[in-house]
Amino acid sequence: MSKTILSVRNLNKVYQDDKSVILENVNLDVEEREFLTILGPSGCGKTTLLRCIAGFEDYTGTVTTDGKVTKDPDVDRFMVFQDFNQLFPWKTVKKNIQYPLRIQGLKDKDELERIANETIASVGLKGYENYYPYQLSGGMKQRVAIAKALALKSKIILMDEPFAALDAMTRTRLQKELLNISKKTDCTFMFVTHNIQEAIILGTRILVFGDGGKILVDEKNPLAKPVSPSSEGYGEFWDRLHSALYQSDN
Amino acid sequence: MSKTILSVRNLNKVYQDDKSVILENVNLDVEEREFLTILGPSGCGKTTLLRCIAGFEDYTGTVTTDGKVTKDPDVDRFMVFQDFNQLFPWKTVKKNIQYPLRIQGLKDKDELERIANETIASVGLKGYENYYPYQLSGGMKQRVAIAKALALKSKIILMDEPFAALDAMTRTRLQKELLNISKKTDCTFMFVTHNIQEAIILGTRILVFGDGGKILVDEKNPLAKPVSPSSEGYGEFWDRLHSALYQSDN
Amino acid sequence: MMNRKKALIAKALFLLAFVIIWEIVAKRNVFGSNSQIVFPTIETIAKAFVRNFKVGYAGISLWKYILNSMELLLIGLFLGIFLAFVFSAISMINPTFYEIYNMLVSICDLLPGVALLPVVIIIFGIHRSVIVFLVIHSVIWPMSRNLLDGFHSFPQIYIEAGMNIGLRGKSLLTGVYLPATTAYILSGLKVGWARAWRGLLSAEMIFGIASSPGIGLFINQMRTNLNNAEVYATLIVIIIIGVIVQYGIIDTIEKHTIKKWGMSK
Amino acid sequence: MMNRKKALIAKALFLLAFVIIWEIVAKRNVFGSNSQIVFPTIETIAKAFVRNFKVGYAGISLWKYILNSMELLLIGLFLGIFLAFVFSAISMINPTFYEIYNMLVSICDLLPGVALLPVVIIIFGIHRSVIVFLVIHSVIWPMSRNLLDGFHSFPQIYIEAGMNIGLRGKSLLTGVYLPATTAYILSGLKVGWARAWRGLLSAEMIFGIASSPGIGLFINQMRTNLNNAEVYATLIVIIIIGVIVQYGIIDTIEKHTIKKWGMSK
Amino acid sequence: NEAKEETAEETKTETKKIAIAYQYGLAYAPVIIVKEKGLMEEAYKNLTGNELQVEWVQMSSGADINNGIASGEIDAGFMGIGPAMTGISKGLNYKVFTNISGQEHGMMSNDAAIASLGDLVGTENQIALVNIGSIQHIILAKALAENGYDAHALDANIVAMKHPDGMASLESGAVKCHLTSSPYIFYEHDNANLYEIKEVHEAWGQDKSFIVGIASTELNSDAELYQALCDSFVAAIDLINNNVNEAAALTCDFNGNTAEVEADYLQRGVYSTETNGLFEMLQFMQDNDFCDKNITSYSELVFDNVKGN
Numbered sequence A, B: 001m002s003k004t005i006l007s008v009r010n011l012n013k014v015y016q017d018d019k020s021v022i023l024e025n026v027n028l029d030v031e032e033r034e035f036l037t038i039l040g041p042s043g044c045g046k047t048t049l050l051r052c053i054a055g056f057e058d059y060t061g062t063v064t065t066d067g068k069v070t071k072d073p074d075v076d077r078f079m080v081f082q083d084f085n086q087l088f089p090w091k092t093v094k095k096n097i098q099y100p101l102r103i104q105g106l107k108d109k110d111e112l113e114r115i116a117n118e119t120i121a122s123v124g125l126k127g128y129e130n131y132y133p134y135q136l137s138g139g140m141k142q143r144v145a146i147a148k149a150l151a152l153k154s155k156i157i158l159m160d161e162p163f164a165a166l167d168a169m170t171r172t173r174l175q176k177e178l179l180n181i182s183k184k185t186d187c188t189f190m191f192v193t194h195n196i197q198e199a200i201i202l203g204t205r206i207l208v209f210g211d212g213g214k215i216l217v218d219e220k221n222p223l224a225k226p227v228s229p230s231s232e233g234y235g236e237f238w239d240r241l242h243s244a245l246y247q248s249d250n
Numbered sequence C, D: 001m002m003n004r005k006k007a008l009i010a011k012a013l014f015l016l017a018f019v020i021i022w023e024i025v026a027k028r029n030v031f032g033s034n035s036q037i038v039f040p041t042i043e044t045i046a047k048a049f050v051r052n053f054k055v056g057y058a059g060i061s062l063w064k065y066i067l068n069s070m071e072l073l074l075i076g077l078f079l080g081i082f083l084a085f086v087f088s089a090i091s092m093i094n095p096t097f098y099e100i101y102n103m104l105v106s107i108c109d110l111l112p113g114v115a116l117l118p119v120v121i122i123i124f125g126i127h128r129s130v131i132v133f134l135v136i137h138s139v140i141w142p143m144s145r146n147l148l149d150g151f152h153s154f155p156q157i158y159i160e161a162g163m164n165i166g167l168r169g170k171s172l173l174t175g176v177y178l179p180a181t182t183a184y185i186l187s188g189l190k191v192g193w194a195r196a197w198r199g200l201l202s203a204e205m206i207f208g209i210a211s212s213p214g215i216g217l218f219i220n221q222m223r224t225n226l227n228n229a230e231v232y233a234t235l236i237v238i239i240i241i242g243v244i245v246q247y248g249i250i251d252t253i254e255k256h257t258i259k260k261w262g263m264s265k
Numbered sequence E: 001n002e003a004k005e006e007t008a009e010e011t012k013t014e015t016k017k018i019a020i021a022y023q024y025g026l027a028y029a030p031v032i033i034v035k036e037k038g039l040m041e042e043a044y045k046n047l048t049g050n051e052l053q054v055e056w057v058q059m060s061s062g063a064d065i066n067n068g069i070a071s072g073e074i075d076a077g078f079m080g081i082g083p084a085m086t087g088i089s090k091g092l093n094y095k096v097f098t099n100i101s102g103q104e105h106g107m108m109s110n111d112a113a114i115a116s117l118g119d120l121v122g123t124e125n126q127i128a129l130v131n132i133g134s135i136q137h138i139i140l141a142k143a144l145a146e147n148g149y150d151a152h153a154l155d156a157n158i159v160a161m162k163h164p165d166g167m168a169s170l171e172s173g174a175v176k177c178h179l180t181s182s183p184y185i186f187y188e189h190d191n192a193n194l195y196e197i198k199e200v201h202e203a204w205g206q207d208k209s210f211i212v213g214i215a216s217t218e219l220n221s222d223a224e225l226y227q228a229l230c231d232s233f234v235a236a237i238d239l240i241n242n243n244v245n246e247a248a249a250l251t252c253d254f255n256g257n258t259a260e261v262e263a264d265y266l267q268r269g270v271y272s273t274e275t276n277g278l279f280e281m282l283q284f285m286q287d288n289d290f291c292d293k294n295i296t297s298y299s300e301l302v303f304d305n306v307k308g309n
Ligand SMILES: Nc1ncnc2c1ncn2[C@@H]1O[C@H](COP(=O)(O)OP(=O)(O)OP(=O)(O)O)[C@@H](O)[C@H]1O
Pocket: A015, A016, A018, A022, A040, A041, A042, A043, A044, A045, A046, A047, A048, A049, A082, B134, B135, B136, B137, B138, B139, B140, B165, B166, B167
């Protein structure tokens, strides 16, 4: 059995100025190299959960990463935000990608060059190396953020709807890229998406959240990779997730 | 024949500090009450086109709205941005929606109340009237921006991937809402999306952009509303758009 | 963020430490045998504090000086802020005006009030407005600088969202520019308030109408008459007023604007 | 945005208009028969300008005074900015320090340099560092105010993105806080630069070491000798230096930072 | 209604208004007496039967007052002889209408080894005085010249700071010497640790003019007003000379002294309407580059009524 890399215990989250509980008693264990995809209605607390795990929010309960209780942000949990403005506007695309690596102690110029070029190419942004973020389209910015995560290869990568701003083709390409990387590295992923198909294609395990951060579905993905809509059992699984999602509302 | 409300002639767009041409000689006529959906790969210039029409960018060529050449932004063309930060952070959800109406001269308190409540409900944000934008999730912010557009009912509504941050269910609900409104009012829509299905469900006419703002497909939607994936001809149309999109890359 | 109580204790402890060090320096004559002229003991200062209000200078209590000054200070401060707003606003609407005003701000902020005094007197005559003018001179330029730079550096999307709904010129200013730059404006207010005080004090030290003597004259005379304890006591009054404005007024505004809007941590 | 040439013409025209009005006021004796002392003609000022450098005061050319002052000014300015950075930075890392420093900035910014002079002299002795200290005093507080407020009001997401990649404390400051607040910092620099000049001039007017006389002393002497034309000519020199710094240095920095990054219009 | 306004205006025109600039301090005691007792208003009423309204303006230096006069906003003022002569030589249309006072000046040292100017010349010992080009600086130059040194021999030793700061600096040892005037020189005399360098006091004693009153030629041409101005100062100076206690009671508050101390200090100064050494000082200034060279006679400095030299 592989080891538990992330464990969330009795996590409760209430925003200070507000009485209503966003996350109520969330418990979750994620194993190393798992690819967890998270579905859930808008406003149910997906972002909030990722932010708690990443250490950006105060909460009650504990988050344990690789055996250590973690309260504050650190590189072992890297987050790709939902917001388009997560790139440093004062750095070019390439510098935005290289900077985290340099912070982590990678000094070798050639290596930095290589990694940057590789990841930039993998998100389809060749030629945009020296653009500043304000010169990019929405989807391009998000792709740079994804490239940052791919270059950094943190233990846990938290992705908050990273593909939402992408067209179908780019999306499919990046899904494949991500699948490849998740196979080749030891990274563990938590990936929020609104696309059920995407959740099935990428996830080794799928979570559906309801309002108040209730976990409605928590299942291993029964389909073998690579999944396509024509895979056996796809339709049935899709329906199950779909109805769980719909149900969560009423 | 219904009248042309928007006409784009020989529009060229180059960003100052950059030599590469983003939009090259774009020509487009949009008829009143048309619902134009726009597909295209990330970074191809969809946002740029909407921004030119809205009057936020310098360009060569002309944009004519309702017979008048328009260079500067005005309420006759309302834009829902791709960016999550388009709401005024210093106004609550309700105020963000009512403010444009008050600017347009609507003074009647009850009417303002009614419109705000109605549109807030229609985007599923009942109970969040007095939240400030920073207290909302990504999808909720976008829904408020949509509500603003619905409340304002400008002649032309430009929507830049407004549903990208929404879950399937909310998305379906808002698609229905939007269809309803487009039937009831005289508004003309230009709606950017990455979702081919969405483009078919919503659009009365569908555009596919290639790189450099080339229009690869410009067709009336052959399917009668309401469209569902099981509508006759849906699959074929979907395939056509899909291959046009893919082809644009190669 | 710290809780309020802990913050209060930290500040109180710091002030206490300062007072204790001062007292040691004063009592031990650390800086030479006569240093009590410069470092009077706390007790002396406390007595001077009382004496300032009871006896005052030239038979007039410090209250009266403060009142005289506060009137001019507030007029100058408000006019300075108001004019800074007006000119910075026009600058946003008219690019030519912006170029000129931006240059003017950079130039005028360099000019010492003393050097302007003759020109001011010749234009305004012998009048309290001379002081008001000098206060305005010390407020308007730094305030305008904050406004001009603030107006240029908040997210462009708010302007677009504003133009989107038909805001233009004046309505765009009040509807977008001002709320979007609240942080800059408040920062400017804090600096402007301090500037106004220092402008007032130095103006009153070089010019004053005898019939309405101000706090600058008071300090000047106390210095001249070697009453340093009284000078420090007067500075303490100024500090108290300043702190009340900072924590009572500006902080409250912050709490009800940028803090509430999530625009400041 | 206007193009550079048009902007330049607008500014030149404005200055020309000012000069013409001045000249009319001067030549026509608009403000009374003796007003040429307060409003000397342009020609007189131009001659005074030349004389300042050729003859100067006490046998020393204005150059020398400027050089003496510039040295103190730059030392004071850099130290003031540096200290403002250090303290504001510590404030971001340590909330207790923030509370205390924030209070200190609000208080100290109110204190006139004159009132501090005795304390400064007793601590530093008779030394040019007294002037440097007074320059620092006029720079550090407004600069810190800009930094403290700037640090609190840029988008939180940059901090989170920074912590995300392992930036902490010092590295977070240099990696995120500083670049993210560049607009505030540059705005602070402009104000700080003007403050430094005014601080220097007023410091040199109340405290001067004859063996290294500065521009404040020069102005003071010219004032005392009723050589207003020389005073204005000296102010023009100050303005020229100021404008060179504003348009030559700070604007260039702006162009290569916030303008290039799309963080300012 | 109109008629009412007119009469109001008429009564207004009868009230004459003038603006007088002054400075504070022991040396200006007669000014304070005139101001506090309303002597000038009284004198004007006696002469003409009309009201006089005096706007008293406090300014911090002779230079400011000179500019005020140049602007036409100030009609009369009080300042040291240095700025007064600078103003006249610059062609400002005013002259001295009365002498006010002479005060004690002296240079004190905190180092017993410094007993005369000769011990300072050629050293780097610092001398605090109120400003470069100030009357104290000129007195230092005069003392140097009278003792055979170059008048500017100690210029580089000067540190400019206000009297109280200079005194604190001297007492704390931050400077070696302090050249100051009353009342600070009195305090320093009382300090047993300080030593006087006598040449300075000898060069310009309290018998010599120090502070003068100046009036614009315009004011001078209004005979009654000018008379009232002069009369009021005669009266004020008489009061100091004949009834020092009453005078001290009036001025002590302003100078921060008790009445007894104030009376003592007033007696140590010389308050007189007659100038002494004014022209001598001017010549010294002209000869030693302290002001422009263009005045050749005493009568260019003072109005006809002023006696002295
Ligand atoms: N700073 C805040 N203060 C108060 N409430 C907040 C704050 N931030 C978020 N919330 C609330 O928390 C809830 C969950 O927000 P969250 O961003 O986690 O949703 P989400 O699941 O990511 O939604 P989406 O798919 O729309 O991004 C929302 O109801 C929102 O109103």
